[in-house]
Amino acid sequence: MSDMKRLAQLMGELEEQLVVCMRCGMCQAVCPLFAVTGKESDVARGKLALLDGLLNKMFENPKGVYERLNKCLLCGSCATNCPSGVKALEIFIKARVILAGFMGLSATKKIILRGMLSHPEVFDRLLEWGSKFQGLFTKPASDILGTSCSRIASPILNERHFVPLAKVPFHRIVPSMNTPAGSSGIKVAFFTGCLIDKIYPNVAQAVLDIFSFHGIGVFIPEGQGCCGIPAISSGDAESFEKLLLYNIEKYSSADFDYLVTACATCTSTIKKIWPLMVNTGSSDDLKSKVEKISGKTLDINQFLVSKIGVKSQDEEKTSKNNDDAVKVTYHDPCHLKKSLGVSDEPRMLIKANKGYSFIEMPEADWCCGMGGSFNLQYYEISADIGKRKIKNVKTAGAGVVATGCPACMIQISDMLSKADERIAVKHPVEIYAESLKKG
Amino acid sequence: MINSSLLKEFTDLLGRENVFTDKADLVTYSYDAAVLDPVVPAVILRPANYELVGKIVGLCNENSVPVTVRGAGTNLSGGTIPSANGVVLVTNALNNILEINEEDMYAVVQPGVITAKLAAAVEAKGLFYPPDPGSQAVSTIGGNVAENAGGLRGLKYGVTKDYVMGLKFFDAYGNDVKTGSRTVKCVTGYNLTGLMVGSEGTLGVIYEVILKLIPLPSHRKSMVAVFDETAKATETVAAIIAGRIVPATLELMDNFTIRAVEKFSKAGLPLDAAALLLIEVDGYPAQVEEDAEKIESICRKKGATSLRVAKDASERDKIWAARRGALSALAQLKPTLVLEDATVPRSKIPEMVRAIEDIGKRYNLAIGTFGHAGDGNLHPTILTDKRNKEEWKRVEDAIKEIFEKALALGGTLSGEHGIGLAKSRFLKNEIGAGAILFSKNIKSALDPKNILNPGKIIGE
Numbered sequence: 001m002s003d004m005k006r007l008a009q010l011m012g013e014l015e016e017q018l019v020v021c022m023r024c025g026m027c028q029a030v031c032p033l034f035a036v037t038g039k040e041s042d043v044a045r046g047k048l049a050l051l052d053g054l055l056n057k058m059f060e061n062p063k064g065v066y067e068r069l070n071k072c073l074l075c076g077s078c079a080t081n082c083p084s085g086v087k088a089l090e091i092f093i094k095a096r097v098i099l100a101g102f103m104g105l106s107a108t109k110k111i112i113l114r115g116m117l118s119h120p121e122v123f124d125r126l127l128e129w130g131s132k133f134q135g136l137f138t139k140p141a142s143d144i145l146g147t148s149c150s151r152i153a154s155p156i157l158n159e160r161h162f163v164p165l166a167k168v169p170f171h172r173i174v175p176s177m178n179t180p181a182g183s184s185g186i187k188v189a190f191f192t193g194c195l196i197d198k199i200y201p202n203v204a205q206a207v208l209d210i211f212s213f214h215g216i217g218v219f220i221p222e223g224q225g226c227c228g229i230p231a232i233s234s235g236d237a238e239s240f241e242k243l244l245l246y247n248i249e250k251y252s253s254a255d256f257d258y259l260v261t262a263c264a265t266c267t268s269t270i271k272k273i274w275p276l277m278v279n280t281g282s283s284d285d286l287k288s289k290v291e292k293i294s295g296k297t298l299d300i301n302q303f304l305v306s307k308i309g310v311k312s313q314d315e316e317k318t319s320k321n322n323d324d325a326v327k328v329t330y331h332d333p334c335h336l337k338k339s340l341g342v343s344d345e346p347r348m349l350i351k352a353n354k355g356y357s358f359i360e361m362p363e364a365d366w367c368c369g370m371g372g373s374f375n376l377q378y379y380e381i382s383a384d385i386g387k388r389k390i391k392n393v394k395t396a397g398a399g400v401v402a403t404g405c406p407a408c409m410i411q412i413s414d415m416l417s418k419a420d421e422r423i424a425v426k427h428p429v430e431i432y433a434e435s436l437k438k439g
Numbered sequence: 440m441i442n443s444s445l446l447k448e449f450t451d452l453l454g455r456e457n458v459f460t461d462k463a464d465l466v467t468y469s470y471d472a473a474v475l476d477p478v479v480p481a482v483i484l485r486p487a488n489y490e491l492v493g494k495i496v497g498l499c500n501e502n503s504v505p506v507t508v509r510g511a512g513t514n515l516s517g518g519t520i521p522s523a524n525g526v527v528l529v530t531n532a533l534n535n536i537l538e539i540n541e542e543d544m545y546a547v548v549q550p551g552v553i554t555a556k557l558a559a560a561v562e563a564k565g566l567f568y569p570p571d572p573g574s575q576a577v578s579t580i581g582g583n584v585a586e587n588a589g590g591l592r593g594l595k596y597g598v599t600k601d602y603v604m605g606l607k608f609f610d611a612y613g614n615d616v617k618t619g620s621r622t623v624k625c626v627t628g629y630n631l632t633g634l635m636v637g638s639e640g641t642l643g644v645i646y647e648v649i650l651k652l653i654p655l656p657s658h659r660k661s662m663v664a665v666f667d668e669t670a671k672a673t674e675t676v677a678a679i680i681a682g683r684i685v686p687a688t689l690e691l692m693d694n695f696t697i698r699a700v701e702k703f704s705k706a707g708l709p710l711d712a713a714a715l716l717l718i719e720v721d722g723y724p725a726q727v728e729e730d731a732e733k734i735e736s737i738c739r740k741k742g743a744t745s746l747r748v749a750k751d752a753s754e755r756d757k758i759w760a761a762r763r764g765a766l767s768a769l770a771q772l773k774p775t776l777v778l779e780d781a782t783v784p785r786s787k788i789p790e791m792v793r794a795i796e797d798i799g800k801r802y803n804l805a806i807g808t809f810g811h812a813g814d815g816n817l818h819p820t821i822l823t824d825k826r827n828k829e830e831w832k833r834v835e836d837a838i839k840e841i842f843e844k845a846l847a848l849g850g851t852l853s854g855e856h857g858i859g860l861a862k863s864r865f866l867k868n869e870i871g872a873g874a875i876l877f878s879k880n881i882k883s884a885l886d887p888k889n890i891l892n893p894g895k896i897i898g899e
Contacts, residue, residue, distance in 0.1 A: 019774040019826070024472045025513045029555075029576040038485065038531045039464075040512070046467035049477075053466045058479075064463030083767030084776075085703075 004057050010098045011055045014091055018055065021048045021086045027078035032367040033071070036384045041068040044078035044088040051095050066099045071378060073371030073385075074233055075334035089339075090276060093232060097277075100235025113231045118239040120225035120246065124171065127198050131165035138164060144424050147417040158379055161417035163199055163410055170201035174208065176222035178254065182215025184308060189219045189256040191247075191270065191297075193263035194226050195406035203406065206433035207262050207300060213436045214308050221250040227266040232273060233372060244274060248289050258307065259293055262300040262429055264405035265372070268339035270297045299336060301345040301404055301428055310432070312351035325357040328431065329396035331389065331412060332365035333405035346404045346428040353435035361396035363388070368403075370411035386415040393423060400424045402431055440524065441481045445502050449484060452494055457532075459483040468527045471514040472574075473861050474777050474825065480507070480521035485529040489549065489646040492528065496644050497613025499526055499890050507892050508640045510551060510579030515778055516859030518586060518639045518895055525893075530581050533646065536560055544652045545604060545621055550581025550645050554588075557650075566652040569596035572855070573766060581645050587637030589855030591688045591762075594813035595721075596653075598855065600636045607647035608635060611886040621649055634881075639857055640892035642885055656721035659687070660731045661755040664716040664743040665709050669693060669796070672714035673789035675741040676812045679718075680785045682737055684730050689813025690717040690762050693792075696807040696820075699768040706761040712744075716812070717762050719755075765809045766820070773805070773822035777834060781845035782816040782854030794844045795819045802837040804830075816854035842868070858896045866897065 027044040028034055040046035050065045059065060072092060079088040105113070116123045138148040141161045148164045150157035170192055181187040188211065196203050211218050225246045231239035251259065261267045271294050278290045304310040330347055337343040343365070351358050369375070369385025389412060393401050401416075401423055403409055413425045450458050459465065460482050469477035481504075486492050499506045505525035512519050521527045534551035541564055548557060554575040561568045571590035572578055578588065584606070589598040605619025618631035635643060666672040676689060692700070692708075692715045701708045708715065716738070720730040731748070738746050749755040770776045783791045792808060795817070799806035810818035819841060823834050842852055842865050852862050852869050867875055878897050882889070893899060 019824070020771075022472065022474075022770055022776050023470050023512075024770075025511055025574065025577055028511055038529070039459075040467035041464055049467055049470060050463055053463075058466060059462060064461050068463055084770040085767075 004054075004059065004061070007062055007098075007102050008055055008057050010102060011051065011095070014051060014094060014098075015055060017087055017091050018048060018052055020084050021045065022084050023049070024083060026081065026083055027088070030077040030081045032075060032077065032369060032385045032388075033073060033381065035388075036381055042071060044082075044086070047072065047092065048086065048088065051091065062099060062103060066103060069095055069099065071374075073334075073367055073369070073374050075367040075371060076338040077334065077367060080338040093273065093276070096233065096235035097237045098235075101237065105234065105236055109234050109236065113234060113236045113239045117226050117230060118242045120223055123226070124169070124223075127165060128169065128172075131167060131169070131198075134164050142417040142420075144422050145413045145417045147413050159418070160379070161414045163413050165198055166201045168201065170197045170204040171223070173201060173205070174220060177218050177220040179217045181217035184215045186258070186307065187217030187219065187256045188303070189221075189251055189254065189259045191227070191251075191259055191261040191266055192220070192224060193261055193266040193406065195410070196263055200406050200409065200427070203262055203427045203430060206427070206429045207260075209433045209436065210304065210429060216308070217256075219254045219256050221253065224250050227269040229265055229269045229273065230372060232269075232277060237277070240277060244278065244290070245286070248286065248293065251293055252289055257296070258303055259297045260300050260303045261297070262404070262427060263407075264299065264333035264335035264340075265407055267297060267299045268335035270294050272339055299340060299342050299345070299404065301336075301349050302340075302342045304432070305345040305348050310349060310352050312348045313354045325355060326400055327359055327396075327398040328356045328400040328402055329359050329361040329393060329398040330364060330428070331361070331368060331393070331401055331403040331408055333403055333408045334365075334367050336404050337365050342404075346402070349428045349432045350402055353431050355435065356400070356431060359396045359398050361392045361398070361401075363392050366392070368408045368411045368415075370407045372407060375411065382411070383415065386411055390415045390419055390421065394421065398423065400426055400431075402426050402428050404428055440502070441504055441526070445498065445504070446482065448498060449482065449495070452491055453484055453486055457485040457487060459485075468509065468512070468521065468529070471512045471517060471519040473515050473517040473520070473859065474775060475517045475520060475860055478520050478523050480527045481524045483527045483529060485532050487532045489533060492533070492644055492646050493609040493613045493615060495526070495528060495613075496609045496611065500611050500613065500888055503888050503890060505890050505893050506644070508581070508585070508644055510582035511553070511574065511577040513574040513578050514582065514586065514859060515780075515856040516853065516861040518857050518859035518892070519582075520860060522893055528644065530579060537647070539564060539566070539652075540621070541566065543621060544654075546650045546652055548580050548648050548650065550579060550584075550648065552580045554578045554580060554583055561652055562655060565655050567655040568602065568650060568652055570599045570602060573763075580648055580650070584636055584645055584648055585638065585640050586857045587855070589811070589814075589816065591690065591811060593811055593816065593855070594689055595685045595687045600633070602651045603632055603636050603648060604651050605649035606632050606635055606645055608643040608645045610643050611888070611891050616643065619649060637857070639859060639895045641882060641895050641897075642891060644891070656687075658724045658727045659719060659721040659755065660727050661717070661719040661749040661758050662731065662734070663747045663758055664718065664738040665712045665745045666714045666716070666742065667712065667744050668742070669714045669792055670789055671742040672716055673792045673812065675716060675738055675743065676788050677786050678737050678741055679734055680813070682733060684720075684733055686718050686730065686734065686813060687721045688717070688719045689811070691715070691792075691809060691812035691817070692717065692762065692765060693808045695805070696765050696769060696809045699772060699807060700761055700764050703768045703771055704761065704764045706757060706764070708761060709745075717758055719759075762809075765807075766818075769807045769820050769822060773824055775823045775825040777821040777823065777838065778856075779819045779821070779838060779841060780810075780816060780854045780856045781819070781841050781850060781852060782814070783845055783848045783850030785813070785815045787848040787850065788812055788815060788817070791817060791845065791848060791850070795841060798837050798840050798844075802833045804833060804837055806837075811854075814854070815850065839865075860894060863894070863896055863898045
């Protein structure tokens with residue numbers, strides 16, 4: 001029992017945030033996981049009640065609570081729609097750190113997070129090897145989506161149709177960069193992010209093309225690391241902090257006006273989670289560095305629209321009546337719309353290409369079901385949530401679905417490929433970059 | 440008691456995935472939205488078809504195990520707080536709209552259908568299901584029927600009971616009972632439908648509901664009237680009703696609530712207003728115009744300092760977004776929010792609002808008052824922190840006094856939230872010993888082992 005007392009004490013730091021929940025249950029309306037399972041422990045209200053239970057020493061061991069706390073997409077839909085303003089996402093991340101610290105990380109997570117992820121050079125090397133050999137175990141599944149599936153029964157790949165690792169990751173194409181501001185007078189630091197680096201280097205390339213077109217100076221440090229979200233969402237504060245320090249050092253070495261990423265999750269991690277987690281016991285020097293960088297961080301769509309002034313083409317000129325125009329719809333990544341309130345800008349960027357005609361899909365901001373490690377741990381539920389997204393994509397009747405997050409791109413590609421849909425998945429910057437090439 | 444053999448029977452019936460016994464699951468079904476202590480049940484059952492519901496109830500009765508039915512768990516009076524050692528029967532897997540009949544204007548639904556989803560499905564066919572409780576985005580029809588839920592449109596369109604044409608339910612023994620019909624008129628047998636609506640799960644377990652639908656009104660007009668004294672606003676409410684006008688909604692918001700809403704939503708509400716009335720009329724265009732004009736002139740006569748009519752749908756949406764945001768905005772101010780729903784005859788609204796203001800002052804409590812003034816159903820909302828024991832005592836005393844005042848004015852303890860656990864000790868003050876004895880006789884005749892949601896309404 002004394003152990004549970006100690007845990008209750010640790011949970012004490014969340015008490016003031018936990019009491020805000022009045023159990024009204026409105027989170028049930030927006031939780032993508034609850035919509036599939038109907039189980040109270042899957043929705044924010046249930047999880048908050050469980051954390052309250054730990055605080056009030058209702059449990060003999062925290063295992064059941066920990067399991068249920070981890071069964072969450074961390075999409076933030078509940079927090080965005082909470083009538084009482086409960087900061088559910090923040091609470092869940094902090095609680096994962098407390099519980100992981102109390103119970104210890106699983107052996108697998110230790111190997112992945114502490115052995116690989118938090119050593120960027122090791123992580124890069126391993127995945128490059130993976131890229132060389134993946135063809136032995138996988139075969140192409142869809143040409144239009146570029147997905148593959150497993151050749152052999154595999155417990156990890158399961159039924160997935162995944163977008164394979166790129167032959168050459170972005171950091172091999174452009175190991176580093178430091179160019180002065182051009183005609184725009186603006187210089188940005190570009191944070192590539194693991195998924196864009198290793199799976200979608202073409203997205204990073206599109207970003208560089210756009211920067212060059214608009215005369216924007218670019219700083220890319222050599223050997224940048226992961227933003228830390230896989231670590232912190234597993235409650236691994238140690239690896240998270242290591243990555244945070246690593247990145248802060250990399251990006252503090254140059255002057256730039258904005259730090260820009262094309263990954264919704266990296267942006268929201270740098271902007272929201274870095275300052276949130278650095279607040280507990282870090283040095284003032286680190287705090288101010290983090291504050292400075294996260295204050296300058298912008299999503300690429302938001303940056304191009306608000307700082308560079310990219311505008312949509314006039315409705316009439318765009319392609320409403322143009323039969324050649326490619327119909328495109330857009331999925332709102334949770335980490336863009338719900339975390340950062342960015343939803344108009346990516347649409348404007350897409351509409352800036354007159355070769356496309358934009359169609360809104362129903363429930364564009366309903367989570368795609370990816371949720372990072374959630375997809376690895378609960379693939380079936382993740383796929384069920386994804387099917388709802390695909391249904392909405394199909395309702396829109398578009399040939400392309402765009403989204404501003406590589407993780408969503410992976411999930412939507414998997415779902416479309418398995419459903420045999422010939423609908424391509426693109427990042428808004430790819431669509432915008434195409435328009436620049438055409439002149 | 441739930442022993443291992445009963446548990447095995449449940450598991451055989453429902454499948455392991457629909458029977459939860461882990462402590463971490465049980466705790467998540469120990470509460471609802473009422474400010475009451477949670478009670479951890481013994482097992483959670485989530486049947487995937489209605490036949491299983493009857494079997495579960497039968498088994499519970501044989502084994503004398505209490506069973507509490509739960510939809511979305513948004514109850515505000517503790518009606519879904521289970522018994523320790525009891526079963527929680529979750530209905531959200533029974534969520535099919537079985538029929539929407541456009542010719543005869545009714546819908547047949549399972550209890551787990553979400554209110555807002557039904558309303559949208561019906562509206563897509565040009566029909567209207569008016570009851571719109573505040574929790575409609577998540578609340579279930581089963582829960583709405585069991586609680587006789589109300590909403591913003593009660594004044595003109597009535598509440599859930601006015602739309603229930605018939606029911607199917609299982610009695611305490613698990614016997615299948617059918618009542619009412621798909622016809623507009625039906626006097627066959629006892630009015631068991633009437634008995635079941637609002638019975639809070641104490642008399643049977645509903646598994647199918649026939650709901651009346653009406654044509655969707657073709658026109659709507661919304662307006663906001665601003666008052667510099669609360670009394671002027673409440674007198675306007677009484678005058679509109681006395682003027683034989685029936686708006687679809689007639690909502691009041693006091694200054695405390697206005698400031699809270701404005702703080703969080705920046706909706707452009709006048710911060711210096713003592714009170715606002717938010718009014719909507721609907722129907723045929725000519726009638727809508729005539730009603731709106733009459734209301735406007737009453738508002739001016741009673742001293743409204745300004746009156747704004749929504750020009751288009753987006754302005755109209757803004758008005759109602761502000762109203763719907765009221766509870767949320769208040770909820771952000773303090774950790775604990777106690778939402779009351781004592782209701783008075785409409786002519787007594789001015790007196791009741793004065794009394795609530797006075798009670799708030801005397802007990803030194805923050806009370807925001809908003810709500811369905813047009814049907815006499817106010818929502819005095821007390822903001823507090825339950826952990827502050829001294830203040831919590833004052834809250835309880837203030838609630839008691841609000842109840843006493845409502846009853847003294849010929850009103851009722853609860854307009855739409857139900858009695859549940861929260862108000863059962865006050866029940867005799869309103870309905871008297873005779874009605875309680877009669878209710879207890881009904882309960883013990885129909886449910887001799889007292890397994891159906893024990894403790895709710897009439898106590899243990």
